[in-house]
Amino acid sequence: MDSDSVLPLSVSFQLPVIDFSDRTLKPGTSKWVKVKDDVRKALEDYGCFEASFDRVSMELKKSVFEAMEDLFELPVETKKRNVSSKPFHGYLSHNLYQSLGIDDANVLEKVNDFTHQLWPDHGSKSISETMHGFTEKLVELDVMVRRMIMESFGIEKYIDEHLNTTSYLLRMMKYTAPPDDDDDDDVEETKLGLRSHTDKNIITILHQYQVDGLEIMTKDEKWIKVKPSQDSCIVMVGDSLCALLNGRISSPYHRVLVMEKKTRYSTALFSIPKSGVIIDSPKELLDEEHPRVFRPFEYNDFVHFFHTEAGRRTQSPLHAFCAL
Numbered sequence: 074m075d076s077d078s079v080l081p082l083s084v085s086f087q088l089p090v091i092d093f094s095d096r097t098l099k100p101g102t103s104k105w106v107k108v109k110d111d112v113r114k115a116l117e118d119y120g121c122f123e124a125s126f127d128r129v130s131m132e133l134k135k136s137v138f139e140a141m142e143d144l145f146e147l148p149v150e151t152k153k154r155n156v157s158s159k160p161f162h163g164y165l166s167h168n169l170y171q172s173l174g175i176d177d178a179n180v181l182e183k184v185n186d187f188t189h190q191l192w193p194d195h196g197s198k199s200i201s202e203t204m205h206g207f208t209e210k211l212v213e214l215d216v217m218v219r220r221m222i223m224e225s226f227g228i229e230k231y232i233d234e235h236l237n238t239t240s241y242l243l244r245m246m247k248y249t250a251p252p253d254d255d256d257d258d259d260v261e262e263t264k265l266g267l268r269s270h271t272d273k274n275i276i277t278i279l280h281q282y283q284v285d286g287l288e289i290m291t292k293d294e295k296w297i298k299v300k301p302s303q304d305s306c307i308v309m310v311g312d313s314l315c316a317l318l319n320g321r322i323s324s325p326y327h328r329v330l331v332m333e334k335k336t337r338y339s340t341a342l343f344s345i346p347k348s349g350v351i352i353d354s355p356k357e358l359l360d361e362e363h364p365r366v367f368r369p370f371e372y373n374d375f376v377h378f379f380h381t382e383a384g385r386r387t388q389s390p391l392h393a394f395c396a397l
């Protein structure tokens with residue numbers, strides 16, 4: 074959407090819930106085939122779903138939350154040392170929103186590099202291990218979901234190549250509650266924590282910590298409030314996956330409204346095409362009935378376009394950047 078300046082009302086809604094906790098969920102089993110069909114249906118309908126996934130224990134989630142409280146308590150000057158060679162992967166801050174990013178968060182040494190950016194003398198062994206352990210669990214879910222999607226579209230022979238050409242970014246977010254004098258209006262721009270956008274990457278896995286706020290736009294352009302349960306997360310399609318699948322699944326618009334008088338923390342694990350990798354639909358997805366929708370592109374070029382004035386203003390950056 075081009076603007077959130079007049080925020081339409083949103084309604085509560087239950088996204089499809091898909092169970093990924095079952096240890097017998099393995100490729101080739103009947104359970105796998107059933108879950109795969111559910112994933113395909115949910116993604117076609119909403120571009121996202123709620124995954125119940127107990128491999129992230131309540132204890133681990135609590136440690137992640139406490140680590141985030143400590144990290145965001147640091148002085149702004151310290152948080153600004155969280156820089157990355159990749160654009161927009163480091164510390165970001167605007168209005169109610171702040172975030173810190175860990176590149177390659179599935180690699181313990183890289184997470185150590187992150188804590189050493191903040192505490193150059195000693196890093197933080199416990200925060201590094203917590204964030205790395207959390208990422209490792211989420212990678213298992215990300216890989217299962219991507220394998221299911223590729224099987225479902227008959228392109229599973231590319232799965233290893235696909236997985237080898239992506240990396241992970243873990244982003245931690247803090248949304249500060251808006252000041253008290255905004256009491257009169259239920260929905261207004263001052264409560265906007267993150268403006269409406271689609272994610273640019275492959276798959277995003279979102280966790281929130283007690284406080285709601287995420288909203289997703291349905292195909293008929295209604296905002297729905299997402300309320301994941303304690304032990305679940307939201308799995309969402311990004312623009313790069315939409316392009317890879319020749320537009321067969323769309324990436325949903327979503328935003329964050331800070332409606333409660335509480336600080337909201339969330340995390341996002343993004344699977345991202347590595348630098349230099351060209352995102353292109355496999356030939357199996359191109360035929361007379363499904364002509365090519367997007368020209369092949371490099372992920373960083375797309376992200377750069379999104380951060381130009383034209384990219385920011387357009388309704389759909391993916392279409393503006395590379396639709397044929």
Ligand SMILES: O=C(O)CCC(=O)C(=O)O
Pocket residue numbers: 244246267272279280281287327328329339340341
């Ligand atoms: O905080 C959230 O729940 C959503 C974050 C998000 O959409 C993003 O980082 O792209």
Ligand SMILES: [Fe+2]
Pocket residue numbers: 270271272327
């Ligand atoms: Fe997002």
